[in-house]
Amino acid sequence: MKQKLVIIGNGMAPGRMLEELFEQAPGLYDVVIFNAEPRVNYDRIMLSPVLSGEKLYEDIVIHGDDWYARHGVTLHKGAKVTGIDRAAKTVTSANGVTESYDKLVIATGSLPFIIPVPGHALPGVLAYRDLDDVEKMLDATRRGGRAIVIGAGLLGLEAAYGLKRQGMDVTVIHIMPTIMERQLDPPAAYLLEKALNDRGIEIITKANTKRIVGEDKVEGIELEDGRVIEGTIVVMAVGIRPAAQLAKEAGVVTNRGIVVDDGMMTSDGSIYALGECAEHRGVCYGLVAPLYESAKTLADRLIGGASEYRGSVVNTKLKVTGINLFSAGDFAEGEDREEIVLRDATAGVYKRLVLKDNRIVGAVLYGETADGAWFFDMIKRGTDISEMRDTLIFGQAYQGGSPLDPTAAVAALPDDAEICGCNGVCKSKIVGTITAKGLTSLDDVRAHTKASASCGSCTGLVEQLMVLTLGDSYNPSAVQPMCTCTELGHDDVRRLIVAKGLKTIPAVMQELEWKTSCGCAKCRPALNYYLVCDWPDEYADDYQSRFINERVHANIQKDGTYSVVPRMWGGVTNAGELRAIADVVDKFEIPMVKVTGGQRIDLLGIHKEDLPAVWADLGKAGFVSGQAYAKGLRTVKTCVGTDWCRFGTQDSTGLGIRLEKFMWGSWTPAKLKLAVSGCPRNCAEATCKDIGVICVDSGYEIHFAGAAGLDIKGTEVLGLVATEDDALEHIVALAQMYREQGRYLERIYKWAKRVGLDEIRRQIMGDAEKRKGYFDRFVFSQTFAQVDPWSERVSGKDKHEFKPMAVVGMAEAAE
Amino acid sequence: METKTIREGDAAGFESGFGMNWVDIGTIHDIPLRGARCVRTPQGRIAVFRTADDQVFAMEDRCPHKAGPLSQGIVHGTSVTCPLHNMVISLETGKALGADEGEVRTIPIRNRDGLLSIAVDTLSLLVAAE
Ligand code: SRM
Ligand SMILES: Cc1cc2nc3c(=O)[nH]c(=O)nc-3n(C[C@H](O)[C@H](O)[C@H](O)COP(=O)(O)OP(=O)(O)OC[C@H]3O[C@@H](n4cnc5c(N)ncnc54)[C@H](O)[C@@H]3O)c2cc1C
Ligand code: SF4
Numbered sequence: 001m002k003q004k005l006v007i008i009g010n011g012m013a014p015g016r017m018l019e020e021l022f023e024q025a026p027g028l029y030d031v032v033i034f035n036a037e038p039r040v041n042y043d044r045i046m047l048s049p050v051l052s053g054e055k056l057y058e059d060i061v062i063h064g065d066d067w068y069a070r071h072g073v074t075l076h077k078g079a080k081v082t083g084i085d086r087a088a089k090t091v092t093s094a095n096g097v098t099e100s101y102d103k104l105v106i107a108t109g110s111l112p113f114i115i116p117v118p119g120h121a122l123p124g125v126l127a128y129r130d131l132d133d134v135e136k137m138l139d140a141t142r143r144g145g146r147a148i149v150i151g152a153g154l155l156g157l158e159a160a161y162g163l164k165r166q167g168m169d170v171t172v173i174h175i176m177p178t179i180m181e182r183q184l185d186p187p188a189a190y191l192l193e194k195a196l197n198d199r200g201i202e203i204i205t206k207a208n209t210k211r212i213v214g215e216d217k218v219e220g221i222e223l224e225d226g227r228v229i230e231g232t233i234v235v236m237a238v239g240i241r242p243a244a245q246l247a248k249e250a251g252v253v254t255n256r257g258i259v260v261d262d263g264m265m266t267s268d269g270s271i272y273a274l275g276e277c278a279e280h281r282g283v284c285y286g287l288v289a290p291l292y293e294s295a296k297t298l299a300d301r302l303i304g305g306a307s308e309y310r311g312s313v314v315n316t317k318l319k320v321t322g323i324n325l326f327s328a329g330d331f332a333e334g335e336d337r338e339e340i341v342l343r344d345a346t347a348g349v350y351k352r353l354v355l356k357d358n359r360i361v362g363a364v365l366y367g368e369t370a371d372g373a374w375f376f377d378m379i380k381r382g383t384d385i386s387e388m389r390d391t392l393i394f395g396q397a398y399q400g401g402s403p404l405d406p407t408a409a410v411a412a413l414p415d416d417a418e419i420c421g422c423n424g425v426c427k428s429k430i431v432g433t434i435t436a437k438g439l440t441s442l443d444d445v446r447a448h449t450k451a452s453a454s455c456g457s458c459t460g461l462v463e464q465l466m467v468l469t470l471g472d473s474y475n476p477s478a479v480q481p482m483c484t485c486t487e488l489g490h491d492d493v494r495r496l497i498v499a500k501g502l503k504t505i506p507a508v509m510q511e512l513e514w515k516t517s518c519g520c521a522k523c524r525p526a527l528n529y530y531l532v533c534d535w536p537d538e539y540a541d542d543y544q545s546r547f548i549n550e551r552v553h554a555n556i557q558k559d560g561t562y563s564v565v566p567r568m569w570g571g572v573t574n575a576g577e578l579r580a581i582a583d584v585v586d587k588f589e590i591p592m593v594k595v596t597g598g599q600r601i602d603l604l605g606i607h608k609e610d611l612p613a614v615w616a617d618l619g620k621a622g623f624v625s626g627q628a629y630a631k632g633l634r635t636v637k638t639c640v641g642t643d644w645c646r647f648g649t650q651d652s653t654g655l656g657i658r659l660e661k662f663m664w665g666s667w668t669p670a671k672l673k674l675a676v677s678g679c680p681r682n683c684a685e686a687t688c689k690d691i692g693v694i695c696v697d698s699g700y701e702i703h704f705a706g707a708a709g710l711d712i713k714g715t716e717v718l719g720l721v722a723t724e725d726d727a728l729e730h731i732v733a734l735a736q737m738y739r740e741q742g743r744y745l746e747r748i749y750k751w752a753k754r755v756g757l758d759e760i761r762r763q764i765m766g767d768a769e770k771r772k773g774y775f776d777r778f779v780f781s782q783t784f785a786q787v788d789p790w791s792e793r794v795s796g797k798d799k800h801e802f803k804p805m806a807v808v809g810m811a812e813a814a815e
Numbered sequence: 816m817e818t819k820t821i822r823e824g825d826a827a828g829f830e831s832g833f834g835m836n837w838v839d840i841g842t843i844h845d846i847p848l849r850g851a852r853c854v855r856t857p858q859g860r861i862a863v864f865r866t867a868d869d870q871v872f873a874m875e876d877r878c879p880h881k882a883g884p885l886s887q888g889i890v891h892g893t894s895v896t897c898p899l900h901n902m903v904i905s906l907e908t909g910k911a912l913g914a915d916e917g918e919v920r921t922i923p924i925r926n927r928d929g930l931l932s933i934a935v936d937t938l939s940l941l942v943a944a945e
């Protein structure tokens with residue numbers, strides 16, 4: 001008598017297995033299939049095109065009813081198996097069918113994971129797994145409104161795209177900072193997010209769903225941060241779980257999935273597991289390619305063969321029309337790994353290959369994926385690529401060629417992009433003048449267009465435009481690159497950030513063709529500053545790109561403790577403040593209290609965990625952070641001035657405090673220190689500060705560009721102004737000019753030397769309109785910057801910074 | 816989609832004995848991307864790092880130069896730059912990169928579906944408890 005093969009689940013994996021089996025040994029088994037879904041085997045992968053309307057269900061059927069008839073297969077549709085009796089070797093379904101087996105294959109697939117937030121059981125909360133889900137979604141699209149998709153993985157994004165195509169508004173909520181983070185590195189994720197936004201899909205990252213809102217059907221969701229998004233359906237696409245419960249209840253060994261050996265056999269010799277429900281060598285797969293490979297092995301085993309499945313490398317493609325995306329293998333970085341990155345900002349292409357021992361171990365391709373299969377093949381084969389390493393990234397068809405063009409970024413700028421900010425000169429003006437007048441030198445270009453004739457920070461770009469127009473006959477002066485991640489210098493990067501409207505670090509790295517995937521400790525803090533400065537209202541500060549002091553708002557000390565310096569406006573304090581400091585010192589047993597060179601008090605040796613509590617106590621006494629750690633406004637030293645001093649000519653203390661209150665919280669390229677002295681005796685040492693004021697009878701003499709650290713240099717005079725208001729406006733405008741032009745870590749005296757003292761005087765003292773512009777931009781930026789970082793952290797921001805992740809060991813646990 | 820192979824570290828062998836024990840320390844989401852957190856143990860602080868592409872590493876929180884707390888540094892690629900004097904340390908090997916010399920002791924770490932555990936020496940835990 002024929003052996004009987006029973007299969008639980010009628011998905012893609014057993015479908016493929018049966019094709020192999022019938023081809024090699026037709027008629028070997030009597031086959032019986034139970035399927036919980038009331039239908040035949042269809043191509044689950046193609047549900048997304050069905051959802052988007054690009055295909056019909058009939059188009060995606062793999063095995064029609066005639067196929068089952070032809071092979072003598074009994075298919076129980078809509079029959080969910082509820083029990084396996086291993087002793088009796090039978091399975092039974094919910095609708096009362098019992099079948100005995102000689103061999104059993106469990107192929108139950110996966111269950112979509114539903115986050116158990118309040119409201120998750122409301123009508124309108126859908127999963128995305130089978131045709132029924134698609135039909136429910138299509139039903140919702142007929143009613144219109146907004147669909148909310150939770151999870152920006154492969155499934156979530158395909159669902160979002162389909163729903164959008166069907167005319168709904170779509171918002172995708174994702175918990176991680178970048179989308180599809182399992183398959184894509186951040187640069188590729190950035191490009192994808194941009195492309196989806198262009199298709200009208202709104203994506204909110206770093207968002208955690210708190211609850212689903214609605215009385216008796218979905219009305220929207222509420223996020224942890226309190227935001228409410230209205231919507232008529234919620235599609236949860238946050239992950240899948242192997243459907244291993246049935247096997248587990250039958251006493252078959254399971255872990256995350258049903259554990260199988262290299263012959264796909266479970267702990268029971270008559271039972272096999274196949275597809276997403278199986279766990280092979282610790283891995284549960286969620287894509288069909290590996291399942292098909294193991295299906296082949298299982299078919300061979302059922303025939304009596306001995307083939308072995310050894311696991312697979314997987315690759316991913318996103319099925320969203322018009323978006324080309326490919327990722328495969330393991331693209332994590334590592335010391336024994338090298339990466340080759342190719343970025344073409346104009347064409348929106350990003351390619352990254354990760355190599356180990358001269359072999360490709362991972363690949364991410366965006367925009368141009370034609371070579372995906374070729375790379376994937378080499379990953380699987382472990383092909384040695386040393387011979388073609390230099391040209392590898394250009395792909396299979398590559399036939400020799402030139403190195404990357406450094407002028408590409410400038411070439412891609414629109415004609416009206418502003419190149420010279422000081423004189424308002426745009427790209428077409430420069431290119432046009434070079435051609436029309438036959439200019440060949442930088443000086444000529446400066447003379448005829450005024451570009452690069454003022455502060456000079458656009459020189460690099462102007463020179464690139466000359467190369468672009470004149471070809472190799474023009475030899476530009478060498479630019480010092482920011483770091484080894486880019487060829488561009490600081491000034492070029494800054495100007496391009498503005499010209500191209502780049503607003504995130506990944507955007508800068510992509511559009512300016514960074515050579516590494518995540519930058520280094522040199523460029524990341526610099527980019528973060530430039531973005532904070534240029535887009536104060538839009539840029540979300542990236543704390544992980546800040547040096548530790550600016551990340552935790554205290555100064556790290558040699559032993560890993562921190563020092564805390566509260567602001568003492570203008571160096572003035574009182575008994576209440578001093579008492580509060582004394583109390584904090586006692587309470588936290590702070591080992592050292594010191595008067596600083598900046599006229600305030602430093603509390604040294606505080607443990608990181610204590611910082612928020614110390615700040616809380618200081619905050620109650622009215623103290624805010626002194627930003628003694630910041631590339632930003634530090635101190636404003638003052639002397640006693642007209643209030644007390646017999647020589648004082650103006651209220652130097654008052655002006656100092658006014659300046660500090662106006663300017664605190666601002667980020668600058670390097671630290672910025674001010675001082676105001678009441679007379680030329682200069683007791684506040686104003687003439688060696690970044691910006692200083694010497695009060696005189698006729699008004700206020702503004703000084704700048706002094707140094708008293710690594711270099712010693714007296715200040716230069718900016719000019720004399722009559723009133724305190726004038727002094728404030730000029731000083732603030734000067735600070736803003738420095739903020740906009742200074743290179744990261746460049747103190748004001750170095751910037752001034754580069755740009756020229758006369759140019760600065762011309763813009764700040766001589767050009768009222770320019771000055772007003774600088775002043776207004778500073779004021780605007782302050783509306784976002786003047787938030788005391790200490791009180792923010794006392795109220796819970798960045799909590800993780802100040803607590804150990806875990807405490808291990810009995811000694812500590814006993815506390 | 817569950818496509819990413821789970822990284823087991825190189826320490827799977829400790830599971831069964833050798834005086835080592837896997838101790839849960841939290842989830843990968845407790846650590847900021849391109850960031851680090853500390854774990855306190857009787858033998859000292861351990862720094863646990865998470866890279867931009869979700870790899871995790873653990874090592875003693877002591878720079879080989881002058882004992883700077885590496886957990887406070889900037890994480891880039893699979894390296895961290897020490898906050899005190901900018902030595903760059905490989906998270907994978909614990910070795911100083913570039914011209915510098917020195918090595919930090921790395922700690923086996925395991926990532927199972929986001930749940931992190933480190934291997935600690937059970938014997939010394941017992942000693943510490945006494
Ligand atoms: C606390 C203080 C010394 C003191 O006990 O008086 C101090 C302490 C440090 N200074 Fe300073 N400087 C202090 C006043 C000064 C002064 C004097 C002043 O501000 O009038 C100068 C000369 C003026 C200047 O800024 O150039 C000064 C020039 C420097 C320099 C050299 C900067 C330069 O570009 O030349 C550095 C190194 C650096 O920034 O790279 C530095 C760096 C440091 C650092 C931050 C070193 C570091 O990176 O860890 C020290 C931090 C200690 C801490 O945790 O608080 N400190 N430092 C003073 C704090 C002032 C305040 O209230 O905020
Ligand atoms: C929308 C979508 C898009 C996808 N896109 C891709 C892609 O682009 N590329 C890719 O490689 N993969 C993709 N996948 C994943 C791919 O579809 C799956 O990996 C594959 O279908 C798994 O096959 P399987 O046979 O293991 O399980 P399934 O195809 O899930 O089949 C399992 C079947 O078993 C039935 N069943 C479960 N329990 C029982 C029970 N107790 N009794 C009876 N029957 C039961 C279920 O109803 C189901 O019909 C996608 C998946 C979805 C949902
Ligand atoms: S001079 Fe400044 S940087 Fe040098 S030891 Fe003193 S506080 Fe530190």
Ligand code: FES
Nearest residue numbers: 878880881883897
């Ligand atoms: S202590 Fe780390 S570099 Fe000095």
